[in-house]
Amino acid sequence: MKYKMVAIWFLVLVFAVPVLAVNEEEIFSNLNCPDKEGCIMIVVDCTCPSSLEIKDKVRAMLDQGLSEKQVYNSLVSEYGKGVLATPPKEGFDWIVWLALPAGIIVGGVVVYKISRKRMDENEEFDYEYEKFLQEKKT
Amino acid sequence: MELGETTLIIALLLTVYALFAHIIGIWKKKDELFDSARIAIIGIAVLTTIASIWLFNLFITRNFQYEYVAMYSSLDLSLVYTISAFWAGADGSLLLWAWLISIYIAIIAARGKSYDNLIKHAMPVILITLAYFFYMLLTVSRPFRMLDFMPVDGNGLNPLLQDPGMLFHPTTLFWGYAGVIIPFALMVAGIYLSDDTWIYRARRWALWAWLGLALGNMFGSWWAYTVLNWGGFWGWDPVENASFLPFLTMTAFYHSTMITERKGGMKFWNILLILFTWELTVYGTLLTRSGIIASVHTFGESVTAQYYINYMIVVLAATLALVAWKYNTIKSKKILESFVSREGSFLFNNWIFMAATTSVLWGTTYPLLSEAFRGYKVMVGPSFYNQINVPLGIALLFLMGICPLIAWRKASISHLQRNFTKPLALAVIAMIIAFIIGIREFYAQVAVAGSVLVTATHLLDISRIVKKQKKIDDTGALKNIYRAFMNNRRTFGGYMCHIGILMIIVAAAGAVVYEQAQTFNMRIGGTYSLGDYEFKLTNIGQYAEGNREVQAAYFDVYKNGERILTKATALMYYYAKQDNTNVKPMAYTVGIDDLYFSAQAITANSATVKIKVMPLMFLMWLGGFHVLILGILICLSTVVPIRRKITSDDININKNIEKNYSGEYT
Numbered sequence: 001m002k003y004k005m006v007a008i009w010f011l012v013l014v015f016a017v018p019v020l021a022v023n024e025e026e027i028f029s030n031l032n033c034p035d036k037e038g039c040i041m042i043v044v045d046c047t048c049p050s051s052l053e054i055k056d057k058v059r060a061m062l063d064q065g066l067s068e069k070q071v072y073n074s075l076v077s078e079y080g081k082g083v084l085a086t087p088p089k090e091g092f093d094w095i096v097w098l099a100l101p102a103g104i105i106v107g108g109v110v111v112y113k114i115s116r117k118r119m120d121e122n123e124e125f126d127y128e129y130e131k132f133l134q135e136k137k138t
Numbered sequence: 139m140e141l142g143e144t145t146l147i148i149a150l151l152l153t154v155y156a157l158f159a160h161i162i163g164i165w166k167k168k169d170e171l172f173d174s175a176r177i178a179i180i181g182i183a184v185l186t187t188i189a190s191i192w193l194f195n196l197f198i199t200r201n202f203q204y205e206y207v208a209m210y211s212s213l214d215l216s217l218v219y220t221i222s223a224f225w226a227g228a229d230g231s232l233l234l235w236a237w238l239i240s241i242y243i244a245i246i247a248a249r250g251k252s253y254d255n256l257i258k259h260a261m262p263v264i265l266i267t268l269a270y271f272f273y274m275l276l277t278v279s280r281p282f283r284m285l286d287f288m289p290v291d292g293n294g295l296n297p298l299l300q301d302p303g304m305l306f307h308p309t310t311l312f313w314g315y316a317g318v319i320i321p322f323a324l325m326v327a328g329i330y331l332s333d334d335t336w337i338y339r340a341r342r343w344a345l346w347a348w349l350g351l352a353l354g355n356m357f358g359s360w361w362a363y364t365v366l367n368w369g370g371f372w373g374w375d376p377v378e379n380a381s382f383l384p385f386l387t388m389t390a391f392y393h394s395t396m397i398t399e400r401k402g403g404m405k406f407w408n409i410l411l412i413l414f415t416w417e418l419t420v421y422g423t424l425l426t427r428s429g430i431i432a433s434v435h436t437f438g439e440s441v442t443a444q445y446y447i448n449y450m451i452v453v454l455a456a457t458l459a460l461v462a463w464k465y466n467t468i469k470s471k472k473i474l475e476s477f478v479s480r481e482g483s484f485l486f487n488n489w490i491f492m493a494a495t496t497s498v499l500w501g502t503t504y505p506l507l508s509e510a511f512r513g514y515k516v517m518v519g520p521s522f523y524n525q526i527n528v529p530l531g532i533a534l535l536f537l538m539g540i541c542p543l544i545a546w547r548k549a550s551i552s553h554l555q556r557n558f559t560k561p562l563a564l565a566v567i568a569m570i571i572a573f574i575i576g577i578r579e580f581y582a583q584v585a586v587a588g589s590v591l592v593t594a595t596h597l598l599d600i601s602r603i604v605k606k607q608k609k610i611d612d613t614g615a616l617k618n619i620y621r622a623f624m625n626n627r628r629t630f631g632g633y634m635c636h637i638g639i640l641m642i643i644v645a646a647a648g649a650v651v652y653e654q655a656q657t658f659n660m661r662i663g664g665t666y667s668l669g670d671y672e673f674k675l676t677n678i679g680q681y682a683e684g685n686r687e688v689q690a691a692y693f694d695v696y697k698n699g700e701r702i703l704t705k706a707t708a709l710m711y712y713y714a715k716q717d718n719t720n721v722k723p724m725a726y727t728v729g730i731d732d733l734y735f736s737a738q739a740i741t742a743n744s745a746t747v748k749i750k751v752m753p754l755m756f757l758m759w760l761g762g763f764h765v766l767i768l769g770i771l772i773c774l775s776t777v778v779p780i781r782r783k784i785t786s787d788d789i790n791i792n793k794n795i796e797k798n799y800s801g802e803y804t
Binding site: 029032042045047084087093096100103104108110114132 | 335338367368369370373473474477482485486489492493496497500501504508512514515516517518519520521522526657738748
């Protein structure tokens, strides 16, 4: 039981690693370049004039004290939803963010189920691969 | 008749013959049919090789009457990229895939003594797939389709593909893709025959495929770094993800097989992992070669997409039906006594790999689902993948540190204290030292702690193996190390792979956390500083090079007043054929830093250049191309099992196993 608790705490700690505080770089990395000529870069890495323009706008909005969500809303109203490089955590798009934790939990349940089928401490086991090699030889 | 298609038709006929020879041979128990089928299989490889050489020849002779040649090459294209244009499009890639599969099965067929019952049942699975690929090559994905006229010149190759990385990235990736089908076919045969030994038979082929996938991903990353103009090495682009997915599941499979080898467990799980790997391999090809990524609406226009989807559905349904039919014969043993054990660490390892696979698959697929069902594409960018995969990567890093020293079955408190006190103390000391010298960011501290823990536990275990070897037969320090290595190649190879992955993680952490970047508007003679470096624009040049015009800005680089680099360049290429200007980023390794130059505009006396200083990037290529690959090769070189007995520090290798069994099975 003690080991199980240690293992669970270890995993909780690992998966609970804090996401770094949002800064302008973080916002840039969540935006697509709005260039009309088909640029497919993320704003943070892009040097198109449109990306430079959007960077200035974000900085100005953050200076005005707008929250992250307000910044995204403002950009979506100006450029459309295509400007977002990451699905917003709202409406139907929550599914993107929720599906994975759900999957991880399902994985945890599978691991737990496997762990329920415990070997007996005194149970001997054959080294199956070695057995296979021996049989091949004979 | 056209030579290429004629050889493919004969290859298809031989494939169908070999398929039926196997089915009837199994049914009627006629061994002579297998002998003729094996000859047919070798014939398929010969014919596919002839078809491939013919396609190379068509490119080299610039025979633009062939549509595929006209699409992907031109008169001004250099010879080396004319050759690599073979796999620039979907049709040539499919031929490459079929060619490699045919060579693999010819190797199996030629080695008669390993052609046993399992192989006889596995071969039809591969032959059906190969026949399907030949059918596609002759109907919907035709590299040998001819035009009614002879164009004066071809379209030329996409400038981004005119790079050495594209010589190796697709070829190594398809080497892996083609290799995956062998474990898959062995798995299907194993389920059908209720023969669990398919897992051991598949080990080397799985490793071979894994080697190809590892190289393919590394070349892809190298290509992104040195060709794409954003100064990164991994952008979570759907095309990158497509090649990464089967690599992840294959990695999980390779770890999981160690549990099966030792304890006879995880057998059902191994079946699922190999099924996922093959499905993801085909899915990757669907994503990258059907145009579906650009828009799901072009999917209707893509003829091949439907063929790949049909194949995936049939394979999935047939395999699951077979599994359901034979479920009771899959005898998987209980594996776990305690979570705190080697088995437990492998279980967590597989959980993490599957979580990473699911996240990447979900993020890659969601935009397609969004566009199909809601009419607009919601992008899933790097931020999504990083938020999920960075914590998973950290968990994996620490598991990698724990795994070598934790006992099989059950680790006691005293065992944990004995094995982990020193490595953990070292990790904490390293974190403190790093903090004092200014490495204080969260991810940098994690990388320091993780890398010290991993290195310490691996070295500790290796030192124990050598000590045991010394106890058995002391022949001097160097010979002891050599013999310990030779007797434990799988362990040493596996550890090298871990160290290679560790180097990649450390490089990524260093480059991302401590990257410095700035865009400069430079004039000739001007000096500009970034971090510890000063960059002086010395000259600007313009010259023709093959099929492109080159504009180059030249720099001298200084550190602490001392010139450390001369004639570093930032380049822009202009391709007249495509009327396309491309930025060619240049990276130079200086000490532990990479200096990365990416020109944005170059005029007669000035240049606008983005410069990045990226620490530790050299570790990524050293770890990925050398250490990791060498580790896999060492693992491939032996059939000796991982170390036996109950605790990790036991060593009891039967030296004769390799001698006795090497080469006697697939």
